[in-house]
Amino acid sequence: MNNLSALQLSQELIKIPSYSGYNQEVLSLIDIYLSKLGFVCHHLDFEGDNSYKVNNLHCLYNPKNYQKTLYFAGHTDVVKEGNLTDWLHHPFLAVVENNKLYGRGASDMKCAIACFMVAVERFLQQNPEPNFGIGFLITNDEENDSINGTKKVLHWMQEKQLPITYCLVGEPTNPTKFGEVIKIGRRGSVSFNLKIIGKQGHVAYPDIALNPITIAFNLAKILKDHHLDNGTEFFDKSNLEFTSFISQNLGSNVIVNEVDLAFNVRFNNSHTGQQIVDLVNYVCSKTISPAKYILQHKISGEAFLSKPQFLAKITQQACLEITNIKTQFSTSGGTSDARFIKDYAQEVVEIGLVNETAHKINEFADVLEIEQLTKVYGNILQKVATAP
Numbered sequence: 128m129n130n131l132s133a134l135q136l137s138q139e140l141i142k143i144p145s146y147s148g149y150n151q152e153v154l155s156l157i158d159i160y161l162s163k164l165g166f167v168c169h170h171l172d173f174e175g176d177n178s179y180k181v182n183n184l185h186c187l188y189n190p191k192n193y194q195k196t197l198y199f200a201g202h203t204d205v206v207k208e209g210n211l212t213d214w215l216h217h218p219f220l221a222v223v224e225n226n227k228l229y230g231r232g233a234s235d236m237k238c239a240i241a242c243f244m245v246a247v248e249r250f251l252q253q254n255p256e257p258n259f260g261i262g263f264l265i266t267n268d269e270e271n272d273s274i275n276g277t278k279k280v281l282h283w284m285q286e287k288q289l290p291i292t293y294c295l296v297g298e299p300t301n302p303t304k305f306g307e308v309i310k311i312g313r314r315g316s317v318s319f320n321l322k323i324i325g326k327q328g329h330v331a332y333p334d335i336a337l338n339p340i341t342i343a344f345n346l347a348k349i350l351k352d353h354h355l356d357n358g359t360e361f362f363d364k365s366n367l368e369f370t371s372f373i374s375q376n377l378g379s380n381v382i383v384n385e386v387d388l389a390f391n392v393r394f395n396n397s398h399t400g401q402q403i404v405d406l407v408n409y410v411c412s413k414t415i416s417p418a419k420y421i422l423q424h425k426i427s428g429e430a431f432l433s434k435p436q437f438l439a440k441i442t443q444q445a446c447l448e449i450t451n452i453k454t455q456f457s458t459s460g461g462t463s464d465a466r467f468i469k470d471y472a473q474e475v476v477e478i479g480l481v482n483e484t485a486h487k488i489n490e491f492a493d494v495l496e497i498e499q500l501t502k503v504y505g506n507i508l509q510k511v512a513t514a515p
Contacts, residue, residue: 129160129248133501134228134494136160136241138221140203141230147181147204147271154184154203157244157265161186164248166263171283173275181268181275187289188251189260194290196260197511199243199504200277200468201297202269205232206486213488226494233492235485239297240265242497246504250512257512262291269464273427277464281471291472293438295507296465299482300457305496306450306503310477311439312361312458313466314393315430317400319407321346324419327377327384337418339386340374346414347372347388350407355394361432362395362458365403395458400426428466432458437514438474438507445506446478449499478503 131139145153149172158168166186174180189196208218208231216222218231228238247261264284266276284291301307323343328336347369355365371389392403404424411422433439435456446454460482469475480500484490 129163131245133238133242133245133497134223136245137228137233137238137492137497138230140237140241141221141228141232142219144219144231145203145205145267146207147268148179149182150203150267151182154182154265154267157184157203157240157263158186160244161263164188164251165190171280173279176274178272178274181266183267183276183280184263184265185280185284186263187260188247188262190256193258193260195258195292196262196290197508198262198264198291198294198472199240199297200264200294200464201236201240201243202266202276202464203232203237203240204267204270205235205237206270209488215489218490223494227491228494228497229489229491231490233490234299234480234482235490236297236299236479238492238497239299239479239500242501243295243297243504246501246508249505250508254512259292259511261508262289266464273464278467281467285471291468293511294468294472294475295438295442295504296463296468296475296477297479298463298465298477299479299485300460300477301479301481303481303483304452305480305493305499306446306452306454308457309439309442309446309454310458310460310465311435311456312396312432313428313430313460313462314362314365314395314458315398315400316391316393316427316462317403318391318425318427319389320423321388321390321411322421323386323388323415324421325382325384325386328382330380330382333382336382338382339418340383342415342418343372343386343388346410349410349414350390353406353410356397359395359397361456362430365392365394365398367392394430396430396432398430400429428462431466431469433469433475436474438476441510442476442478442503442507445503445510448506449502
């Protein structure tokens with residue numbers, strides 16, 4: 128056995144800078160740990176599709192080839208650390224101070240990976256022959272393109288006839304305190320880049336020019352004011368936000384020729400991504416003429432809801448037993464790899480630490496909550512084992 132606490136293992140993972148793409152060291156650490164427990168591990172490298180090379184890890188403990196499996200899905204890649212001088216401690220030293228573990232990836236989501244690994248080790252010590260399979264699906268590309276990561280591992284698993292019954296995703300799910308929230312779905316996301324091409328001219332002669340900035344303002348107001356929906360039982364209202372507005376600067380007396388806008392729509396399960404795209408296309412076609420425009424879009428994921436069933440209910444019960452908090456079901460936040468997993472698993476639930484410092488300077492995880500999450504994961508494993 129490995130004889131590491133979840134805190135110690137979290138520190139070992141955080142000490143390895145692992146940005147999106149290829150990082151053999153961090154996945155090898157997980158491989159070595161799980162192999163000692165009897166897991167069969169495969170390193171899966173994927174590249175192409177206009178993205179960079181990514182290494183991924185699939186590990187499975189299932190000596191009797193049960194069809195019922197519980198997978199843990201997570202990512203080892205982290206976002207850039209920003210200005211080092213703004214950190215209380217170097218982001219890759221994994222310093223513990225005042226019961227907080229500081230480091231890039233502490234919240235999002237190396238600690239959650241460590242918690243599940245230790246929970247599985249403790250569980251197998253008491254249940255060396257569980258009546259279900261236990262799997263790990265770990266990618267090093269969730270924070271960036273997400274092209275050669277989880278999505279392709281899932282396809283590989285399908286080809287190998289490796290089923291996922293239930294899947295826990297270790298993304299940070301809680302606003303301020305562990306045990307508050309588990310995610311049972313996510314909003315969809317579609318990003319747009321729009322270039323409006325007018326006609327350059329003198330501001331004193333607007334009748335012989337065509338101002339793309341004026342058109343852009345009108346379009347932005349129409350899109351922002353449009354009422355998409357009222358929300359649903361588990362989802363907030365869909366929302367559009369502008370993220371960039373850039374024009375040429377040719378002088379105070381020149382009407383520019385072009386303007387570029389960027390905006391994103393986070394939508395609930397009242398819509399599909401294509402419906403949002405069709406709506407934006409329609410508004411552009413009715414608003415921008417006689418100017419020309421180029422509209423590009425990328426649908427990062429569709430809205431989905433994994434209705435609370437067995438896994439969600441035992442996860443909620445496990446949180447209550449460990450934290451004495453009645454956990455709420457939610458679909459808030461950004462996208463995650465659960466958007467891919469939901470097409471393969473019977474049920475997907477996201478449960479991790481507090482997301483308040485994710486991607487921020489001085490990212491940290493509470494030491495007590497690391498142990499609580501480990502116990503919750505262990506409790507879930509026990510409940511799956513004793514289910515009829």
